[in-house]
Amino acid sequence: AQRVTQPEKLLSVFKGAPVELKCNYSYSGSPELFWYVQYSRQRLQLLLRHISRESIKGFTADLNKGETSFHLKKPFAQEEDSAMYYCAPALIKAAGNKLTFGGGTRVLVKP
């Protein structure tokens, strides 16, 4: 069965400190990987996707196939990074590409 684990429910860091959100997945195939974010009073939205190899708002995510992890990192957290973050692998199949969401990690950046 496909499973996504975000072990930390809450991460509290000070402004300017590094932040790392962990995500581990167990899939039989090779999924595409996404991080979604939900800021207060806003809709859930895509933050970044592995296939794009991009850095968005200073965040990057490294895929480690050996450890089946896709951790999200930012070297210097800002107060506006406070939000709920979801890791979401998608197993690509002929029948369709469905996302499976982790339980989410709430990030609180303190001044």
Added chain:
Amino acid sequence: DGGITQSPKYLFRKEGQNVTLSCEQNLNHDAMYWYRQDPGQGLRLIYYSQIVNDFQKGDIAEGYSVSREKKESFPLTVTSAQKNPTAFYLCASSIDLRTSNNEQFFGPGTRLTVL
């Protein structure tokens, strides 16, 4: 935001009643999805639809039903058979289901409370 709308924002229903949640999108997307969001459990997929007149069960479809008569609309009915219906329901859409890196766009959600 626009693009994908859900109504109503808050919904109350009595136990034993069916209720229908609306989801509309004007993004010309083929694929649409319904998720349920519970604290600490992330989002769980209820139903999804790749194209008009077609839909498939997600991971927690029991007690729910959907229809896809129009491309822009994907209503979700929470039936009396759903044992724990109180939750936050999110609708989403994407260009299609075949592209590996397509982005899902989410609505603002409907909070359903069963009294």
